[in-house]
Amino acid sequence: MRQAMSKITGLTAKWIWKQQESYNPYQQVVLARKVVRLKKIEQARMRITTDGGYRLLINGEWINDGPCRSWPEHFQFDRLDVTPYMKEGLNEITVIARHWSVGNFHTVPRQAGLLAQLDINLAGGLKRRIATDGSWLIATAPAWLANTPKVSIQMEPQEYYDARLEDNLIFEPAEVLFPAGAGPWQALCERDTALLTRKPLPFRKFLGANLVKRDTSLDFCVPTASLANPGVIEANMSVGNAGGMATLLELEQAAVIKILGAGFSVAVNGISSPEDTFSLPAGRHFVLAFSSTLFGHNKDRAVRLVDPVAGLRLLNPLDNGHENPWCWMRMPDFDFQGDDLAWPFNQDQDGERERLEKRYDDEITRLLGMVKDQADFQHELGQQAVCLGAHEMFTLDPHAAFLAREVVGSAADWVLNPAGLAGAGGSLTVVNPAPEADIELVYDLGEQSVGYYELDLEAEAGVELDLFGVEYIHPQGAIQHTWGNRNGMRYVTREGRNRFISLKRRSQRTLFITLRRQTRPVLIRNLRLIESTYPVNPAGSFDCSDPRLAHIYAISARTLKLCMEDTFTDCPLFEQTLWVGDARNEALYNFSAYGAEDIVRRCIRLAAQSLERYPIIGCQVPSGWDCLLPAWSFLWGISVWDYYQYSGNRDFLREMWPAVLRNLEGAAGLLNERGLFSGPFWNMFDWSGIDDRHNTVLHNSLLLVGAIEAAQKMAVVLSEDASAAWLAEFRTSLTVGINRLWDPKPERTAYPDSIHADGSLSTSTSMHTSFLALLYDV
Template identity: 50%
Template sequence: MKAKWIWHHSRSAYNDTIIAKKNIRLTKFDSAKIKITADSYYRLCINGQWVGDGPCRSWHSHFQYDVIDAGIYLQKGDNEITIIARHFGIGDFHGDYQRPGLLFEMEVSRGKKTSLIISDKTWKTAAAKQYISETPKVSIQMEPAELVDARLDKNLRFTPAKEICSADKGPWQGLIPRDIPLLTLQPYSLKRFVDSNVVDTPGESFCVPAARLCGRGIIPSNCNTETACGMATLIEFRKPATLTVKSHEMRISVDGRTNKTGKYRLSAGRHLIFAMSENLIPFHSHDWTISVGANAAYKLINPLKSGFENPWAWIRLKGYSFSKDDTWWPFLEDKDPELGLLQDRYKKQKNSLFKKVKDKKSLLENLEQSLKTLSSKRMFVENTGWKFQNREIQKSCADVSSPAACISDNADVTVVKPSPEGDVELIYDLGTQNLGFWEFDLEADAGVVVDIFGVEYIFDDSRPQRTLNNINGLRYITKQGRNCYTSIKSRSGRYLYVTLRNVKNPVKIRRVGMIESTYPVQYKASFECSNPNLERIWEISEYTVKLCMQDTYVDCPLYEQTLWVGDARNESLFGNLLFGADDIALRCIRLAAESLEKYPIVNSQVPSSWGCLLPAWSFLWGISVWDHYWYTGDKKFLKDYMPYVKKNLEGALSFINDDGLYSAPHWNLFDWTDIDQGHNTVFHSSLLLAGALQAAVKCAQVTGEKEFQRLWQQEYDKLKDSINKFWDKDKRSYPDSIHNDGSISKSISQHTSFLSLLYDVCEQDMVQDCIKNTAQPSAEMIKVGSPFAIFYQYDCLEKLGLYDAIFDSIHKKYLPMIQSGATTVWECFPNSSVGDEHTDGGPTRSHCHAWSSAPVYFISRIILGIRQSSPGCESYDISPWVNNLDYAKGSIATANGEIRLNWQRDGKTLSVNYSLPSGVKARFVPNESHKGLKVIVNGRKQRA
């Protein structure tokens, strides 16, 4: 590429947004092709028309650009190219950001002649001041929150762009074109008005970017940013009052007293509020909020400098700096003695301070060298979600005219009148959960605050389930007159809460809606049957997969939007079957493989600034390589990725301990349930490694690499023997783990049994016990807690031919979702270990999580009975399981086209009809459910 990387300036800054412009004049042209990318985000508009957003996620060593056919957006004569570009300036789970940069190149063709328009110093750029930079991160997994002040979009100062470097220089290496389709931009209307309220949020909040104040440069998403810090202020009352002060991340005292309720009865006068980080290691928290409220008027005063505009003093303890990554995670201090000692020292100092610091005098005596005055702009960011998360309803039925008018894209308007009791909140239902960009068109005075927040679930008492640890919304401050805005972040939710604050005169809302944005799926699969509940389970499972398809598979469209490697393995199986989307499956495999350039085994989520090894996910990645070959039959793919398979297994085998088991201080997770898995040696990790070795043996057999085939078979056999040595004959199960002190866990779970069956590990004399543990676990046994893990239980049950057990479980586990009105499938079952700190008391955390869409897979394979029997989808076994159904019909996607099938039971006759793509073969396979029935397949009677 000839283009130059450009930006508005040459420095790196947090949440930095610019606008880049180029005016061009075109004579006649035949075509125009754009190549564009940015670190970290861009939105491209041509002649005022929104073209698209990007780039797709990628590692900086393999950075990608989007390719866009721009001809339809251009015109003869004058044209304006406008790009909103944003650099996050902090780590997240979607990329490993380096520095601000925008790259653009457009090739315009007429006949055999071509001309280039490139990003360089001839472009004009301006700081987009309306996009407020000082906001907290949406969540640990995502970028900074969206806050727009439209009053600041006037008189932007455009100057020549700064050229950073040529396209092939800088941190962005190996530039390659996007290998996934552009996402959809499909208008989507809200379906109904739900309610209106007048709301208020008593008190005020102060949000501290603790990780950035304690660290330097681009802060990654790791836990290695120590936060030995705190803050203090004096609060002054003229009369006795009750103070309420709270924080999730900090320990707080008032006049030396700590109250778990956060409420303090105080006399008139001044009192000290003192807060310190609860832990030296902040876990997954970069921005901390402390809220202050009282039932009487108060004043906050800086204890170092009375009258200073920032009433809080910043506390920064010295001597606690460290540099670690999170490949040893969680329980970092348990796995690193030096870090453990540092953490202990911090806890002792913190506890000592809380005993000593009771007023201004003792604060200065004990922390004089650690106290500092910082401006409010430097010390705080605007937590736009705090008011919504802590709202209190003052009254229902606000003064709103035609509240449903704004969901129709016509000239009618919704009129919101101001309320003296508080802010006006409108609640809308999208009808189903969805993913995309929120947009609105309204008329208001300057300075009206528009907060739009999405939630997935509303309780029976009308309380929204809060998206804890996630600011799932945007704030927009209006300019005078008409305000039209489309958010620059894609978000998900079922219900939209539109809250208008600082309203002095009526606000007219013409439209509130969404631009749906997902991978452009093609619906190829279908399912109908005589059981409406099973049809509905299929439907919401299929829809969930679609909403979890962006430029990669993601775990969920709301909370994280992250490519978790283990999640993607399941989702790829579902997406192949539903949509034939093997390109997105391949992309997930590639991004995960590229993490091996940095880590000994595949990283848990990619690309990412969080280095965290989750062995189960690494091993499932190895299995997904075989999955992809099995579906596509692509031997070139297999040969290309065998070096990565080798490297992943070499890394894994380097962690085999003296007992012959996988043992490493990594995040040994498989399920959100109470498995005893917080240790180096966890049996499900070794069992999944056995599955990865088994898959690698098959891969090597296809590629003809006999040496590796023998090597990996030997390693599989050794690992199998080592696992079986720890079979507990009394409990008739494997233990969950071996503790770091060498003691064997007393805990047992279903998971080890069904994984051992699935990957052929258990010895013959253990098989019946493992089958019982899988299908009928004892009371003491830890049960499956998430739909992710239950996929592997179902996979095992299918292998055993226990089909009815699968569908009994599906009805038991998924019917509650339908009965609650779910339009998507949930992340967790109620017996999972995910507590109220994540669910806000709801039935699950994420209500839309595609790792949970297992029903589509097993319905297709068992009820429709369509099972692939050779690589490349070249042949299938047809064996529908009749169960207690009267009929079923449907289709699946294959690498060669769609297979359609229907069956019907009429008395003692079972009629099965199917059609195949050209070149695909199939054979009918009788099963137990056909006994006593006359079976007719495609018009031919089958032999009994």
């Protein structure tokens, strides 16, 4: 792996943050500021990075968002030419820095920290350096609320902005944490791919205005994994979510109550309801809920009381006067903190995880049926129950209201000039409040896009503006919701004019804008997307006599562009993750469509650095999910040769050569007694349902042959004769092992998909295994 970039001379800036007790907050946004007076400027260059995300503004101008994703052992900064934004006289540098100590598939968070250095050439040959240190002023930005659930398992916490709090800034001198070369961010090096573009993208079409039922439901979204594992930063399925919550539900009169458990199993007075409805008399009732599964990627789970009746009250069973009506039950007997290197769904596992999950299922089933009242609760769970503040126990999830939306009529009479937000804009859209419903505006971007939300409007204080995007609406009107991804945000207005640009890039084709808690007209001057992607330049084209094929090519090129950020990603909405196998295929199409090389090198390099953690290349990088998908590991080796074939870049081939060998050596160490690749990993190749939940899955060995062949070609180019001899021997022995499994019987003439733990051959055969054998001449 290239280390030449890691030694950066002249970087004297210090890592800074707001002085505080812990530098591992769940989520925190700060504003760092420096005002300087300068003489005439000839050139100004900024180097900047943070653990999380930053937005740089100079004299109020938005310069850039970053940094790019990188491993903490090879941490990267952005280098920016900011000359056009500087001026003679006073200059204000502002950085909005965001940190989250939350596991995800994009970063490996270490702690909060900001590093920036501006080097300036002044007229007359003078130089000036402005670097982060204790002279910078820094303040927590409370308008970005901290207690929100994660967007998804792959991403950071959701963005929720309350403009009423944006002036509540208390600046103080920054706390110096580390020199530039110290701290948990090692081998600082410059970003090795292009900065993303920003292009304003107005809505293409107004689809309609709806009256939607006001959401009066009570949502209690719980970060179960964080409560069960405080301080642990991870994104693994094999981390426990054990825990429960209880409340006293008080009714003035008999009622039918609906309680939904999204990741929770719920009982009232010891009775569960498959329909989630409970017919209850007046009086007090005991509500008990447990995190319904011990493991999984759903780490933010919820209980939702739908349309509570008048007079309903919730009381904390430990302290009826507590501000939080729920108490939390810790279940330390089920604590488990593991990774997913041993794939949880592999049928050849020894079952420790599964046995614990079965014990948990049995225990919560017992408790849900046994605990009928407060006396039962004290007897069974009193020692485990604790009172937590609502802010500690719950997160705020506006996406739940969007998922539960119910259209009750047309809002056409309440909205003036809704088409003003479509096209070039410039005209005002006025949304008047409806007396008994919220108002929803729906706009079509014309095609899938990805970028930042920008708004400019006038409103009273406290209007909740929900912005949520979807990819598809069925012809009959049903929304294809982004289940598992809270694809949007909430903005709460301040009195008067509101201007805002979101910190997160989001993707959608259709945007739903819902105005809640509105009592006066809202005047919208502008609301649009600022599209942001890798700066592609079409290098190839396609045309033929069938216009449908040309259209398919255009759609494919557009899709690829949306999946190009600082790396290739699997999709622009759900994950935005660098999946190594996906990136290999995206790179091939990119060669003909766009000819971009730096992004290909970057993806290959980031994957190579995962070998410092795993025996073979990781499957999604950099990431807090510890998981191996060997098919992707071997496709990575093939991608190194793909890139050389396209570019002829021998220097990069030489740089990657040690990682290519190390990946194959790691694979060689995982051969079984049959001479086949075998390991308890995520041994899939495609979402096709073949028999792949075993340690020994044949397509892995076949893809390993492909990776060896690619390495043999590299060895010739690099004159690595000794390695070439080992590679030839490795390929021969592996091929022999594979061909021992060939079944020549006329009714079969195929390889089995896998070998089971008892040594039996799978009865399943597939095209996947067969075509790989042909592709790599096995």
